[in-house]
Structure formats: structure tokens, C-alpha cells
Amino acid sequence: TQPAAPAGPAPGALSPEEVSARFTDIFGAAPDGVWTAPGRVNLIGEHTDYNEGFVLPFAIDRSAAVAVRLRDDKTARLFSSYGDQGVVAVDLTTLSHGTMRGWTAYPLGVVWVLRQMGVEIGGFDLFLHSTVPTGAGLSSSAAIECAVASAFNDLCGAGLTANELVLVGQRAENEVVGAPTGILDQSASLLSTDGHAVFLDCRTQESKPVPLDLAAEGLVVLVVDTKVSHAHATGGYAARRASCELGAEVLGVQALRDVTEAELPEAAGLLDSETFRRVRHIVTEDRRVLDTVAVLADAGPSAIGALLTASHASMRDDFEISCPELDLAVDTALANGALGARMTGGGFGGSAIALIPVAEEAKVRDAVVRAFAGAGFTAPDIFAVSPAQGARRVG
Numbered sequence: 001t002q003p004a005a006p007a008g009p010a011p012g013a014l015s016p017e018e019v020s021a022r023f024t025d026i027f028g029a030a031p032d033g034v035w036t037a038p039g040r041v042n043l044i045g046e047h048t049d050y051n052e053g054f055v056l057p058f059a060i061d062r063s064a065a066v067a068v069r070l071r072d073d074k075t076a077r078l079f080s081s082y083g084d085q086g087v088v089a090v091d092l093t094t095l096s097h098g099t100m101r102g103w104t105a106y107p108l109g110v111v112w113v114l115r116q117m118g119v120e121i122g123g124f125d126l127f128l129h130s131t132v133p134t135g136a137g138l139s140s141s142a143a144i145e146c147a148v149a150s151a152f153n154d155l156c157g158a159g160l161t162a163n164e165l166v167l168v169g170q171r172a173e174n175e176v177v178g179a180p181t182g183i184l185d186q187s188a189s190l191l192s193t194d195g196h197a198v199f200l201d202c203r204t205q206e207s208k209p210v211p212l213d214l215a216a217e218g219l220v221v222l223v224v225d226t227k228v229s230h231a232h233a234t235g236g237y238a239a240r241r242a243s244c245e246l247g248a249e250v251l252g253v254q255a256l257r258d259v260t261e262a263e264l265p266e267a268a269g270l271l272d273s274e275t276f277r278r279v280r281h282i283v284t285e286d287r288r289v290l291d292t293v294a295v296l297a298d299a300g301p302s303a304i305g306a307l308l309t310a311s312h313a314s315m316r317d318d319f320e321i322s323c324p325e326l327d328l329a330v331d332t333a334l335a336n337g338a339l340g341a342r343m344t345g346g347g348f349g350g351s352a353i354a355l356i357p358v359a360e361e362a363k364v365r366d367a368v369v370r371a372f373a374g375a376g377f378t379a380p381d382i383f384a385v386s387p388a389q390g391a392r393r394v395g
């Protein structure tokens with residue numbers, strides 16, 4: 001029902017020196033610096049962020065790198081190594097949040113938000129090279145926003161904290177791009193530390209690193225990019241968000257975070273059946289995130305599989321944001337040795353993750369490829385990810 005993503009495979013990683021050299025080739029002078037910010041997978045906690053609940057993502061070893069040089073006029077020139085748009089030149093004196101289109105809405109959206117906050121940003125040249133596949137549910141958009149926000153925070157001496165930069169990226173996504181997303185993606189990209197997931201309370205923005213040493217436990221997390229593209233600025237994502245807001249309003253709470261599982265039977269009597277199932281996903285998902293954090297501390301990552309799989313079932317049946325390709329990836333991984341599996345990200349396409357003993361990895365990969373071919377689906381892209389460092393200056 002949805003078109004396959006036009007995106008090809010992500011281009012290969014470049015070193016900071018190579019990013020700098022590409023910038024110099026394009027713009028004729030060296031950049032002032034190079035920053036990177038990663039994409040993420042969400043281990044568990046889907047659509048809970050805008051319900052002021054809990055999430056547990058980790059940054060992945062695929063990231064957006066930006067090289068930036070400030071100019072002394074009011075022109076922005078932007079170039080991405082992805083696509084064939086060439087240099088996009090923009091007059092910043094006429095920049096308005098309703099008129100930005102295409103990929104440059106992400107970096108320019110961040111600039112617009114920072115300027116709204118009083119950060120003085122004049123002209124600049126910007127080169128982007130990202131290894132996060134686009135529209136795959138791995139948050140290529142937040143990777144760009146967070147790299148750009150970090151760059152201007154440093155270059156313009158704005159002095160914003162990581163939590164403040166999270167909100168800058170979110171505002172760019174909400175107000176400029178028009179996707180009504182929460183703070184999950186930007187938090188993962190900005191707050192992650194190597195070898196850890198980030199446990200985040202989206203009401204208070206308090207976060208804590210949670211050790212996630214997969215290799216030490218003989219485990220791997222595989223991403224299955226189904227190549228089914230999603231668009232979060234339209235359609236299902238916004239509808240789910242509206243259902244959650246309706247549920248909270250009818251139940252008389254500030255956010256669904258404030259509803260407990262014990263209150264669900266009563267909620268069932270107050271809500272229409274669809275809204276109730278949306279609410280039940282959020283309420284049970286919040287509890288699964290807390291359980292996952294507890295199980296990781298007590299028993300380690302090999303014990304969280306059932307929670308991941310229960311999360312998928314809730315998204316498939318109650319929140320209804322999965323699709324046949326994601327369900328097939330999850331079911332096939334589980335049938336071939338995965339300890340747990342779930343779709344990750346906003347849904348309606350994108351990627352699934354599977355937690356797998358290293359010894360079973362090849363078997364799972366083969367089985368998923370065969371299952372997709374047998375179902376007549378586009379061949380998926382399958383790759384391992386490990387918890388990586390968040391946004392930082394690299395050159």
C-alpha cells in the first residue's frame with residue numbers, strides 16, 4: 001500500500017578530514033569546524049515521548065556529519081552528499097518557517113529556531129554527509145538537526161545545554177518541517193554515550209545512561225530496514241497523537257503518563273474502543289520501558305526479549321502502527337532464534353530490530369531475506385548496530 005522508499009543505501013562514512021576536504025572542494029575555503037550527530041534505534045518506548053512518558057533509545061554507529069563556515073553576509077549555501085540537488089542558496093533575510101521545503105528545511109529549521117531564541121546567526125556555508133538511511137525509522141532527520149544545532153551552538157557561542165538543543169531540534173521538526181514528533185529522537189542523538197542506552201523521562205527531561213554491552217553478552221541487535229517509507233508530517237502519526245490527546249482529555253489527566261495499568265478497566269468504560277486501545281498501548285508501553293530498565297540491571301540484555309516482543313504486539317494490535325513487512329521481519333526473526341523483536345520508530349514502515357545471540361545471526365538474516373522474497377516484498381537492508389556516542393564536535 002505504501003511506496004518503497006526511493007532512498008538508496010546510505011553512503012559510506014567519511015572521516016572528519018574527508019568531510020572538511022569535501023566542504024573545501026564545494027565552497028572554496030576550509031570550514032570552521034565539523035560536527036557529527038547519530039541516528040538511533042529505540043530499544044523500547046514507542047509514542048510514549050509526547051505522552052510525557054518513558055523511552056529507552058540508543059544512538060547507533062551511523063551519523064550525520066556537517067561542516068560549517070560562517071559568512072559575513074546574509075546568505076546560506078547548503079549541500080548534501082545525498083541526492084543530486086547541488087548547492088542550495090537561500091537569502092536568510094527572507095527566511096520564514098512556513099516556506100521551507102525539502103531537505104534544507106531540517107538545517108534551516110534549526111537556524112530559524114535558534115534565531116527565534118535570540119542567537120545571532122548570519123550567513124553560512126554548510127556541507128552535510130549522512131550515513132543514516134532516510135525514512136527508515138532511524139531518525140536521519142534528528143541526526144541532521146542535532147549536528148546543525150551543535151555546530152551553531154558552538155560557532156555562535158549560544159551556550160545552550162544538550163537538553164535545550166533537544167528542544168531546538170524538536171521545534172524545527174514540529175514548527176518548520178511540520179512533523180508533530182516528541183523529544184525521543186533528538187534526545188537519543190544528543191544525550192547518548194558509547195555502550196549505553198539512554199533512559200529518558202520525557203516529562204522532566206531527566207535522563208540516565210543504561211549500560212548495554214551487547215557484545216559482552218554474545219548478543220547483536222540487527223536492524224531490518226523494510227524499505228517501506230513513512231512520512232511523519234502527515235497521516236497516521238498525527239492521528240495517533242490526536243487519539244492520545246483525546247484519551248488524556250476524557251480521562252482528565254495532563255498526559256497519558258498519569259494513567260496506570262490498574263486504571264485501564266475503568267478507562268475502557270469511558271473511551272470509545274479505538275481510543276481505548278491507543279491508550280492501552282501507551283500505558284502498557286510505559287510500564288514495559290520501566291521493566292526493561294529493571295531487567296537490564298538485574299539480569300542483563302539477554303533477558304529483555306519478551307518485553308521487546310510484547311511491545312511489538314501492542315503496536316501491531318492496539319496502536320496499529322505496524323505493517324505487513326514489519327510483522328514479517330519480527331515473526332521471522334523470532335522463529336529463527338531472536339530473543340525478542342519489535343518495530344522501532346514512529347511506525348507505518350521503517351525498521352524492525354531483533355535481539356539475537358551472535359550464533360544465530362546468520363540464520364536470522366537468511367530467513368528474513370527469504371521470507372521477504374517469498375512474500376514478494378522489496379528486499380530489506382539488514383545490518384547490525386551498536387550503542388554509540390551522541391552528538392559532538394569532531395574537527
Ligand code: ADP
Nearest residue numbers: 080082102103130134135136137138139140141
Ligand atoms: P527519518 O528521520 O526516520 O529518517 P524523516 O522523514 O523524519 O525520516 O526524515 C527524512 C528526511 O530527512 C528526508 O526526506 C530528507 O529530507 C532528510 N534527510 C535525511 N538524510 C538526508 C541527507 N543525507 N541529505 C539530505 N536530506 C536528508
Ligand code: MG
Nearest residue numbers: 139140141142
Ligand atoms: Mg525523522
